[in-house]
Amino acid sequence: xxxxxxxxxxxxxxxxxxxxxxxxxxxxxxxxxxxxxxxxxxxxxxxxxxxxxxxxxxxxxxxxxxxxxxxxxxxxxxxxxxxxxxxxxxxxxxxxxxxxxxxxxxxxxxxxxxxxxxxxxxxxxxxxxxxxxxxxxxxxxxxxxxxxxxxxxxxxxxxxxxxxxxxxxxxxxxxxxxxxxxxxxxxxxxxxxxxxxxxxxxxxxxxxxxxxxxxxxxxxxxxxxx
Amino acid sequence: xxxxxxxxxxxxxxxxxxxxxxxxxxxxxxxxxxxxxxxxxxxxxxxxxxxxxxxxxxxxxxxxxxxxxxxxxxxxxxxxxxxxxxxxxxxxxxxxxxxxxxxxxxxxxxxxxxxxxxxxxxxxxxxxxxxxxxxxxxxxxxxxxxxxxxxxxxxxxxxxxxxxxxxxxxxxxxxxxxxxxxxxxxxxxxxxxxxxxxxxxxxxxxxxxxxxxxxxxxxxxxxxxxxxxxxxxxxxxxxxxxxxxxxxxxxxxxx
Numbered sequence: 001x002x003x004x005x006x007x008x009x010x011x012x013x014x015x016x017x018x019x020x021x022x023x024x025x026x027x028x029x030x031x032x033x034x035x036x037x038x039x040x041x042x043x044x045x046x047x048x049x050x051x052x053x054x055x056x057x058x059x060x061x062x063x064x065x066x067x068x069x070x071x072x073x074x075x076x077x078x079x080x081x082x083x084x085x086x087x088x089x090x091x092x093x094x095x096x097x098x099x100x101x102x103x104x105x106x107x108x109x110x111x112x113x114x115x116x117x118x119x120x121x122x123x124x125x126x127x128x129x130x131x132x133x134x135x136x137x138x139x140x141x142x143x144x145x146x147x148x149x150x151x152x153x154x155x156x157x158x159x160x161x162x163x164x165x166x167x168x169x170x171x172x173x174x175x176x177x178x179x180x181x182x183x184x185x186x187x188x189x190x191x192x193x194x195x196x197x198x199x200x201x202x203x204x205x206x207x208x209x210x211x212x213x214x215x216x217x218x219x220x221x222x223x224x225x226x
Numbered sequence: 227x228x229x230x231x232x233x234x235x236x237x238x239x240x241x242x243x244x245x246x247x248x249x250x251x252x253x254x255x256x257x258x259x260x261x262x263x264x265x266x267x268x269x270x271x272x273x274x275x276x277x278x279x280x281x282x283x284x285x286x287x288x289x290x291x292x293x294x295x296x297x298x299x300x301x302x303x304x305x306x307x308x309x310x311x312x313x314x315x316x317x318x319x320x321x322x323x324x325x326x327x328x329x330x331x332x333x334x335x336x337x338x339x340x341x342x343x344x345x346x347x348x349x350x351x352x353x354x355x356x357x358x359x360x361x362x363x364x365x366x367x368x369x370x371x372x373x374x375x376x377x378x379x380x381x382x383x384x385x386x387x388x389x390x391x392x393x394x395x396x397x398x399x400x401x402x403x404x405x406x407x408x409x410x411x412x413x414x415x416x417x418x419x420x421x422x423x424x425x426x427x428x429x430x431x432x433x434x435x436x437x438x439x440x441x442x443x444x445x446x447x448x449x450x451x452x453x454x455x456x457x458x459x460x461x462x463x464x465x466x467x468x469x470x471x472x473x474x475x476x477x478x479x480x481x
Contacts, residue, residue, distance in 0.1 A: 032251075033322070040325045044332035051336040055343055062348065065293075081274050085267065092263040095254065095315045102253045149386060209316045216307045220300035224277035225293070 016194030032199050039203040043210050046173070050214050053166040057221060060158055069226055070152030071159030074140060079130050080223035083123050084215065087174075090119030091212040094181070094205045101188075101198035109193060113185040113201070116208065120178030127171055132164075166218055173211045180204050252320040262314045266307055273303040 025031040061068045097112035099105075139147030142164040146157035184204050187193065193201050276299045283289040313319040318326050378385045 029251075036321070037324065037328070040328045044328060047329075047332050048335060048339075051339055054336070055340045058340055059343060059347060062344075077274060077277065081270065084270050088263065088266045088270065091266075091311065091315050092259060095259050096256070099254055099256070099259065102251070206316055209311055212315075213308050213311050216311065217304050220273055220277075220304050224273060224300050225297055226277070226281065 014194060015191040016197045019192065019197040028196070032202075035199050035203055036206070039206050043206065046210055047214075050166070050169070053162065053169065054217070054221075057162050057166065060162060064153065064155040064158060067153040067155035068159050071156050071163065072222060072226060073152075074135065075163075075223050076131075077223045079126055080219050083126055084219050086119050086123050086126075087212045087215050090116045090123075091209055093119070094201075094208050098198065098201050098205050101193045101201045102195055104194050106188070106191070106194075109201070110185060110188045113181055113188055117178050117181040117185060120174050120181065120208075123174050124171060124178070127167070131167075163222060167222070170211070170214055170218060173214070177204075177208050177211050181208065252317060254314065254317070258314060262310050266310055269303050269307050269310075273300055276300070276303075 021028040021031040025034065093112040094116045097109050097116065100109035100112060135141075139149065140160055141147060141157075142161035143157050146160060148156070151157075181204060184193075184200050187200065277296070280291050280296055283291060312329070318329070375384050375386065377383075
């Protein structure tokens with residue numbers, strides 16, 4: 001959106017001081033607010049995307065309580081809790097990175113962004129290596145792929161369908177968010193973000209918080225309710 | 227971000243002296259951010275502890291706490307955590323009310339989605355008792371893979387052997403046979419140890435597999451659901467279903 005001012009006498013200043021708002025906005029603030037509203041509108045579509053999984057979970061849980069009870073016993077609450085902690089801490093670090101951009105604390109801005117991105121990678125690593133991998137190998141797979149010899153209830157494939165779809169879609173969001181945070185971090189190393197210009201950090205933060213928010217609800221529903 | 231040096235009167239700006247300059251740019255103090263993080267971690271520990279405590283109670287003392295309590299505790303804590311993230315990390319508390327309204331409307335839509343779905347699915351029997359059987363625990367979604375005990379003559383031992391009952395897993399000839407017999411027969415074979423299910427009050431036409439277009443019935447048989455004669459056969463089906471429906475009630479009035 002923003003363009004780089006190369007003509008002003010302050011061209012030697014850090015990049016963020018030279019970022020001007022796009023020509024169709026009246027001011028930088030207006031651009032910031034517009035970006036933020038756009039992001040919130042996008043987040044509502046994300047919530048509605050996940051609402052399908054939440055509704056599927058609620059309805060199927062009420063219809064097949066035994067299958068869902070049996071299925072959720074296969075999940076290890078310790079990995080779920082660890083992943084919850086990782087996401088909460090990463091949410092904190094990205095919120096802190098916004099503060100760092102606002103106060104022109106360039107080192108900690110970059111550190112917090114990088115830390116958040118690695119938290120996203122850690123979440124994905126735990127999910128793949130310790131949860132999806134072993135479960136898939138044991139035959140605990142969704143729907144027609146289900147191949148586990150000792151199901152408690154014949155409808156357990158349905159539980160795994162809901163589990164893989166909900167956590168898989170969430171994981172895709174984590175990976176996309178991680179990629180975006182790496183891009184923002186790269187831009188931060190170029191000095192693009194500072195007190196006058198931090199829209200990118202702010203709306204990336206909003207996206208990451210939403211990923212966290214959805215996990216806050218997925219975690220108890222899948223791991224804790226028996 | 228209010229830069230006082232740039233504050234000049236702009237006659238084309240409806241906000242006058244950059245009236246919008248100050249909102250939307252709140253710098254949260256480190257203590258606020260750390261406090262919210264600590265609260266989130268504490269609530270996470272609390273919800274995990276509540277869940278483990280319940281499991282421990284049921285294992286050690288056979289005290290079964292109702293699931294509704296478990297759900298209520300977990301969901302209330304999740305809502306509190308969600309509100310903390312929304313209000314402080316996502317700064318809705320300090321932001322323009324418009325963003326909160328946008329998000330609130332979205333949650334309202336979610337409420338309608340889940341509310342009306344539940345209203346339909348779980349109150350059918352109170353309107354039409356015959357429909358209560360449609361939504362039944364453990365009824366409609368069954369595992370595609372089953373196991374049976376088979377005696378292996380080579381090793382002289384009983385073994386578990388996989389029985390694939392899904393249509394997709396069947397050989398082409400078998401699939402054709404099932405298509406010939408119709409989807410109802412297939413359901414019977416899926417529950418081969420149970421008597422054939424009685425027709426339900428469900429008047430919808432069941433299809434197996436993907437059918438973008440109606441399939442022409444080569445055998446010219448009595449036209450099951452998946453051929454192009456669904457409409458023509460509609461009346462027959464309706465009669466069958468009504469008979470079956472009467473039977474159903476006679477055998478099992480409880481639904």
